Amino acid sequence: xxxxxxxxxxxxxxxxxxxxxxxxxxxxxxxxxxxxxxxxxxxxxxxxxxxxxxxxxxxxxxxxxxxxxxxxxxxxxxxxxxxxxxxxxxxxxxxxxxxxxxxxxxxxxxxxxxxxxxxxxxxxxxxxxxxxxxxxxxxxxxxxxxxxxxxxxxxxxxxxxxxxxxxxxxxxxxxxxxxxxxxxxxxxxxxxxxxxxxxxxxxxxxxxxxxxxxxxxxxxxxxxxxxxxxxxxxxxxxxxxxxxxxxxxxxxxxxxxxxxxxxxxxxxxxxxxxxxxxxxxxxxxxxxxxxxxxxxxxxxxxxxxxxxxxxxxxxxxxxxxx
Ligand code: 8YV
Numbered sequence: 001x002x003x004x005x006x007x008x009x010x011x012x013x014x015x016x017x018x019x020x021x022x023x024x025x026x027x028x029x030x031x032x033x034x035x036x037x038x039x040x041x042x043x044x045x046x047x048x049x050x051x052x053x054x055x056x057x058x059x060x061x062x063x064x065x066x067x068x069x070x071x072x073x074x075x076x077x078x079x080x081x082x083x084x085x086x087x088x089x090x091x092x093x094x095x096x097x098x099x100x101x102x103x104x105x106x107x108x109x110x111x112x113x114x115x116x117x118x119x120x121x122x123x124x125x126x127x128x129x130x131x132x133x134x135x136x137x138x139x140x141x142x143x144x145x146x147x148x149x150x151x152x153x154x155x156x157x158x159x160x161x162x163x164x165x166x167x168x169x170x171x172x173x174x175x176x177x178x179x180x181x182x183x184x185x186x187x188x189x190x191x192x193x194x195x196x197x198x199x200x201x202x203x204x205x206x207x208x209x210x211x212x213x214x215x216x217x218x219x220x221x222x223x224x225x226x227x228x229x230x231x232x233x234x235x236x237x238x239x240x241x242x243x244x245x246x247x248x249x250x251x252x253x254x255x256x257x258x259x260x261x262x263x264x265x266x267x268x269x270x271x272x273x274x275x276x277x278x279x280x281x282x283x284x285x286x287x288x289x290x291x292x293x294x295x296x297x298x299x300x301x302x303x304x305x306x307x308x309x310x311x312x313x314x315x316x317x318x319x320x321x322x
Contacts, residue, residue: 004048004308009056016297023305041065049304058082063090071307075300077101078237080210084318091320095303095313097296098157104292106161109205109235112259115280116231117203118142122277143202143229143256146170151201153194154208154236155181162205163187174200198225210237223249231257235286238263247272250279261286
């Protein structure tokens with residue numbers, strides 16, 4: 001019997017490829033080339049399964065080109081790049097990679113928060129440029145983290161992991177979420193409206209999924225609610241924040257600083273962001289520790305092999321109706 005065909009859209013760890021090759025006839029991308037939508041459609045056309053990442057858009061047009069497709073595994077916890085309704089109409093299995101990246105991504109929220117509030121990259125740039133002639137009382141004054149009020153928007157797995165870190169910093173924790181978190185007591189966090197959170201928090205961390213409902217939920221109006229000393233951290237998705245409005249708010253001093261790991265239209269950046277000093281930017285590396293990325297890729301691969309060997313995938317976000 002011929003083996004099922006799998007397309008792996010991005011270069012992946014050798015041990016993950018090896019795991020997949022035991023079950024699939026794999027077409028991969030060892031040179032990690034950038035494929036156009038058209039090229040992706042052509043390569044995916046004969047496939048039974050796809051192993052994608054968040055930069056691969058899985059939409060109606062792609063699905064129409066793949067009549068044999070049974071499963072899509074994304075190497076990410078977020079799946080806003082996949083049209084789930086279109087997948088469900090076709091009875092496709094869709095899997096993601098929750099849990100294995102939670103702690104690494106929460107660490108990244110704190111890394112960005114500390115770098116932003118304490119002006120680490122800004123002062124390092126200044127130092128490297130040879131400006132450091134003498135120490136001064138008011139050099140690169142930042143904002144306190146210890147004892148501050150941390151506002152977490154989105155209280156899922158990663159939001160909870162951010163909250164746990166907040167305890168080590170003696171923080172008062174407030175959060176905004178669609179519903180009250182079941183682990184609220186354990187987290188010691190208080191549910192407030194998004195508006196109250198923005199007004200009260202010294203630091204705001206965004207940890208919610210992107211959807212049509214969360215598009216630009218942080219725009220000019222919301223930024224104006226924040227304290228002029230506040231920092232905004234986005235480790236969730238570009239598009240949740242209106243980047244143009246944020247650049248304006250950072251320029252005007254509406255808020256003090258921002259730390260961003262994700263951007264609207266990434267990897268393209270809004271040019272106004274690049275002109276600002278009070279911003280720390282990283283190239284979507286929230287989950288980028290060796291162990292976390294390997295675990296994500298392996299979980300995506302195991303989802304694929306489990307399903308094609310007749311078992312239930314380990315972390316499905318969509319399954320065919322029984
Ligand atoms: C991924 C992410 O590394 O898991 C997610 O949703 O955003 C990141 O951890 C990246 O998007 C690759 O798919």
